[in-house]
Amino acid sequence: MPVSPSLAARIVGIADPGDPRVADYRDIRDRDLVARGGFIAEGTVVLDHLLRSTRFRPTSLFLLKSRVAGLDARLSRVPPDVPIYVAERPVMDQVAGFAVHRGVLAHAMDRRAGDAPGGTGADTDRDAGEPRDLQGFLESSRRKGGPLVVAIGLANHDNVGAIFRNAAAFGASGVVLDATSCHPLYRKAIRVAVGTSLTLPFHHGAPADAIVERLEASGHHPLALSPRGRRRLAEMTGKPGLALVLGSEGGGLPERLMRRAETVRIEMAPGIDSLNVATAAAIVLARLYSAA
Incomplete structure (x- = not known):
């Protein structure tokens, strides 16, 4: 042709x-x-x-x-x-x-001249349409509705990419990744995300503690996913401002962060310790999406 x-x-x-x-x-x-x-x-x-x-x-x-x-x-x-x-x-x-x-x-x-992707400058670029600072990003996310996904310590490119794909599929308002998480614009992460990291708003690079503090200040309700969660996922209902907080598959979320959030667990068959973090995120997001 x-x-x-x-x-x-x-x-x-x-x-x-x-x-x-x-x-x-x-x-x-x-x-x-x-x-x-x-x-x-x-x-x-x-x-x-x-x-x-x-x-x-x-x-x-x-x-x-x-x-x-x-x-x-x-x-x-x-x-x-x-x-x-x-x-x-x-x-x-x-x-x-x-x-x-x-x-x-x-x-x-x-498009935001002078910033690396996911930068934390203090302005909002008219063309990019997303606030650069964390607080502005979180406030924008809260206005949009839909759950926010927060990744703490996720260094695996495949998991980060899959989380973006799941977040986009189930109507998340955006993704926040702390400074220890891999950047969602690495080539492999973008490929696994099938490009959704280019259209779903995200912020990368803030300290984990600052993210949790500002979630509260922006009116979000942190929901920490853990096999030791106090509540069963089946008991959860969708409500505005939920922020699903995910930790690494090995160490999970730090205890100091868990104490500042409502914790939830996915019921599993005996003998299974946990799920892949991206799979677990998809299950929770699907539940919240269907309950919205």
Whole structure:
């Protein structure tokens, strides 16, 4: 299938893996682009979320040549000032440092100039539409309704990505991740989230204690998930301002935080200690969603 003339005019062929124009895509498996304010979106579904995002914008695309024709309609939504680089598979794989099976990569950044994604500046950007500071983010979340998801100490990219996907599926107002949790814009986390981290509001980087304190100040009701929870999930009903607080699968939530929240447990068969944190979050969020 030939590409449209308008798309063909925008395509920039890359024949040399050392071409500086695709430097953002070099060895992306091992590079932390988020620390420098950028990130990699991989695959067509993730690209769709990126193109819908009010907070993030693509700075360039890097595509496998054989994929271009099938992406014509999708690529028509890419802003005209964003270059579209195209290469054959050997070149693309050499640049990326691994076999890019999907053949679709985008480099993107936060629209909020000067902030790394998830930054904690003090303003609200009109284009991004999200408050940068934690208190403003929480107040905005409270006004939107829907449960807020709070992750404390979640260092696993797969779990963080899956939590975003679950949160989006069950109408969460957003996600807050403390400073010890992995960043949701790491390439693998975005891929597992199927791009929902680009459209679901989030805040990353505050200390855990500050998050819990400000949850209370913003009118949220912290609900800590633990196998030792005092209440059974079956007893819970949906109510405005719930904040589901999740801890790591190993250590769980610190006791000092548990004491400041209502604790809830998921009933399980004897002999099973706990569930995967993302699975547990999905069960609770589904319950709250159906009870709303």
